[in-house]
Amino acid sequence: MCMFKAFLIKYAEIGLKGNNRYLFENALCERIKDVLKSLGEYLVYKEQGRIIVECPDEYDYDETVEALKRVFGISSFCPIVTVDYIEWENLTKAVGDYVDAVYPEKNFTFKVFAKRADKRYPLSSPEICSRMGAYLLNRFPTLKVDVHEPDVALNVEVRSKAYIYSIEIPGPGGMPVGSNGKAMLLLSGGIDSPVAGYMIAKRGVTVDAVYFHAPPYTSERAKQKVVDLAKKISRYAGRMKLFVVNFTDIQLYIYDKCPHEELTIIMRRYMMRIAEYLAKQENCLGLITGESLGQVASQTMQSLAATNEVCTMPVYRPLIAFDKKDIVEVAETIDTYETSIQPYEDCCTIFVAKHPVTKPNLKQIRYSERKLQEKIDELVDEAIKTVEVIEIE
Amino acid sequence: MEVYLDNSATTRVTESVRDVMVKVLYDDYGNPSSMHRKGVAAEKYMRDAAQIVADSLKVEPKEIIFTSGGTEANNLALIGAAMAYQRRGRHIITSGIEHPSVHQPLLFLKENGYKIDFIPVDGTGKLIKDMLYDAINEETQIVSVMYVNNEIGSVQDIEEIAREIKAIKKDIIFHVDAVQAFGKYRIYPKRMGIDLLSVSGHKIHGPKGSGILYVNDNVKLKPIIFGGGHQRGLRSGTENVPAIAGLGQAVKEIYEDFDKKVNKMYDLKQKFIKEISRLEGVRINGLPAECGPDYEMEYIKKTAPHIISVSFEGVRSEVLLHALEDRGIYVSAGSACSSHHPQPSTTLTAIGLPKHLLDSTIRVSISEMTTEDEMEYTVEQIKDLLPVLRRYTRR
Numbered sequence: 210m211c212m213f214k215a216f217l218i219k220y221a222e223i224g225l226k227g228n229n230r231y232l233f234e235n236a237l238c239e240r241i242k243d244v245l246k247s248l249g250e251y252l253v254y255k256e257q258g259r260i261i262v263e264c265p266d267e268y269d270y271d272e273t274v275e276a277l278k279r280v281f282g283i284s285s286f287c288p289i290v291t292v293d294y295i296e297w298e299n300l301t302k303a304v305g306d307y308v309d310a311v312y313p314e315k316n317f318t319f320k321v322f323a324k325r326a327d328k329r330y331p332l333s334s335p336e337i338c339s340r341m342g343a344y345l346l347n348r349f350p351t352l353k354v355d356v357h358e359p360d361v362a363l364n365v366e367v368r369s370k371a372y373i374y375s376i377e378i379p380g381p382g383g384m385p386v387g388s389n390g391k392a393m394l395l396l397s398g399g400i401d402s403p404v405a406g407y408m409i410a411k412r413g414v415t416v417d418a419v420y421f422h423a424p425p426y427t428s429e430r431a432k433q434k435v436v437d438l439a440k441k442i443s444r445y446a447g448r449m450k451l452f453v454v455n456f457t458d459i460q461l462y463i464y465d466k467c468p469h470e471e472l473t474i475i476m477r478r479y480m481m482r483i484a485e486y487l488a489k490q491e492n493c494l495g496l497i498t499g500e501s502l503g504q505v506a507s508q509t510m511q512s513l514a515a516t517n518e519v520c521t522m523p524v525y526r527p528l529i530a531f532d533k534k535d536i537v538e539v540a541e542t543i544d545t546y547e548t549s550i551q552p553y554e555d556c557c558t559i560f561v562a563k564h565p566v567t568k569p570n571l572k573q574i575r576y577s578e579r580k581l582q583e584k585i586d587e588l589v590d591e592a593i594k595t596v597e598v599i600e601i602e
Numbered sequence: 603m604e605v606y607l608d609n610s611a612t613t614r615v616t617e618s619v620r621d622v623m624v625k626v627l628y629d630d631y632g633n634p635s636s637m638h639r640k641g642v643a644a645e646k647y648m649r650d651a652a653q654i655v656a657d658s659l660k661v662e663p664k665e666i667i668f669t670s671g672g673t674e675a676n677n678l679a680l681i682g683a684a685m686a687y688q689r690r691g692r693h694i695i696t697s698g699i700e701h702p703s704v705h706q707p708l709l710f711l712k713e714n715g716y717k718i719d720f721i722p723v724d725g726t727g728k729l730i731k732d733m734l735y736d737a738i739n740e741e742t743q744i745v746s747v748m749y750v751n752n753e754i755g756s757v758q759d760i761e762e763i764a765r766e767i768k769a770i771k772k773d774i775i776f777h778v779d780a781v782q783a784f785g786k787y788r789i790y791p792k793r794m795g796i797d798l799l800s801v802s803g804h805k806i807h808g809p810k811g812s813g814i815l816y817v818n819d820n821v822k823l824k825p826i827i828f829g830g831g832h833q834r835g836l837r838s839g840t841e842n843v844p845a846i847a848g849l850g851q852a853v854k855e856i857y858e859d860f861d862k863k864v865n866k867m868y869d870l871k872q873k874f875i876k877e878i879s880r881l882e883g884v885r886i887n888g889l890p891a892e893c894g895p896d897y898e899m900e901y902i903k904k905t906a907p908h909i910i911s912v913s914f915e916g917v918r919s920e921v922l923l924h925a926l927e928d929r930g931i932y933v934s935a936g937s938a939c940s941s942h943h944p945q946p947s948t949t950l951t952a953i954g955l956p957k958h959l960l961d962s963t964i965r966v967s968i969s970e971m972t973t974e975d976e977m978e979y980t981v982e983q984i985k986d987l988l989p990v991l992r993r994y995t996r997r
Contacts, residue, residue: 428920
């Protein structure tokens, strides 16, 4: 059985939030409960500016650590050994046993940090530090104290129980999802958009997603791939709704009426329009895309201006200044890369022109779009009406 | 209407196959190796199945090894024979259009010091036999040729090949991958000179995970799966009795009313080809060169009864496949090709199909359960879809 019975959760940015602080803390607690729910009966509670996670008697340490690493808002967390009887002799023995178990090689420098929450405890914090240090030096003669740059910072906190911890595991940082509004992610099957969703979620934003499906030109497997990607994002971002829009008729209509080299831009303008419509309906405050400046023809400054023009909501483009390899790096860390590179076509590539416009002229695009007047509103309404909603847990 | 035209990928089991499998799974679930009555009951299913299979091939039950399917049968045949006859030489000859479950084990053997010759096919998918015969030398140990090609339905002259290669070198082991042929042809290994023959259960309305390898009694194999020494040590592992029982039942049924069934499939195939070939920009693959625009039955019958490979100019096979799927028709793409990972099909490339058609080819594969109505409906839908699909393409 694992010696660690609980985790101490540390958070950074939330601490700065003044009167709203409790909202952030509550959101963080909720997210932690959420990721641990399937792993067992954990107890998550706030205690004096920190969050404590108490583990069930039988739990999987590695699984728990992996889950906590996915909770935005956690700057770091420490596995703790708890001591029920805090009489001095018992406490020193427990700390000694802790050091013995955690550090098989006793050739490091250390410093004891003590905190005494219960002021009735007979020893003051500095006294705990010095006496505990002496006890450890006595028990493990090869240890050394270094009060300036210790290898190991050994924390001993005395409350109704005592907590011992020295290992600090980095969390993902950011802010807890649910603390910062909601946005609609335009999710394709590619590498970029899942990363974009992840990054905005990291700032505390709840994410819903919209996918444009074009059967028979894109397959059921392409859609399944997007569902799989959404699931991967939701491991970090929590529950999300995935809206699947059937885009075929709109795409074919544009193909029929507009110059071929403008197809992609005009198509993307309609995607933005539909995404914004769904976003408003879901009370989102912004759109998220995986666009990266200059990556492809539709992501030049001129093209972005053209697609941006059709909506009034803010469009968040967290990857805008990223190189592809940096995006891939994040995709690999969040485990979306392998899924993204499955070779199913998405609707952006099926009819792509050999030489699409790279510097679309807004006037020209608007002029071309006018050729769609007859039927396009009807087709857009139909696409919105027939949208399929998939709940991602 | 739901029309399943992907029978070369897999087939639906028949009701009686399902019933016997459920019975074995739930009632007669014993381990055939157990000494008690339950074990004996299970063993009986295996004996019966072996007898049925043996009868259908006119061989002895002891010459039948049950495997997990065609892939394992091919692996066991090739690696097992190569290992057993190393001293005769380390040269193997095969065709350039074999299924990956033959091709890959041979590449494995190549990595391990064997010399493998891949003999090309002509534009109709027929092996260039003289090149095969010329390739035989002192060291030649195994010749492996597929009976019916899974992508275009071309058929090799198995009997003639067996006769010729053995005339050149008597002790050559002749392996035939008959996964697409069994149940469509009467195959008698002994009379035809086949030493090893691979069959899959799920292509003939049996269950997935079932297959057989016929091993001529005079041919020795080394096992590739080791363990408790089941099936005379050639294939260890508790036998998959439900699948074996299902396979036996399927074999029994597939050869009932055999000629009638096969002729019906040929009729459907001929009609379909006649109709489809009238459309513009269509190419039927794998038919004999002599076959004219009337698609006479004598030429159609030189190909397998159940496989039709058609290329549609200017249509991506994947899109056509999904469009047909939308209308309840299930076919397969002639090659697993995508814009991201081009992996053109070996067979289609080998028969010299023009590059622009590689990604425009579908395979329609029927079974004796396919009806005329279903085929007519399919033709209608293709006619209806082609103009639309051709209009919207990459430009």
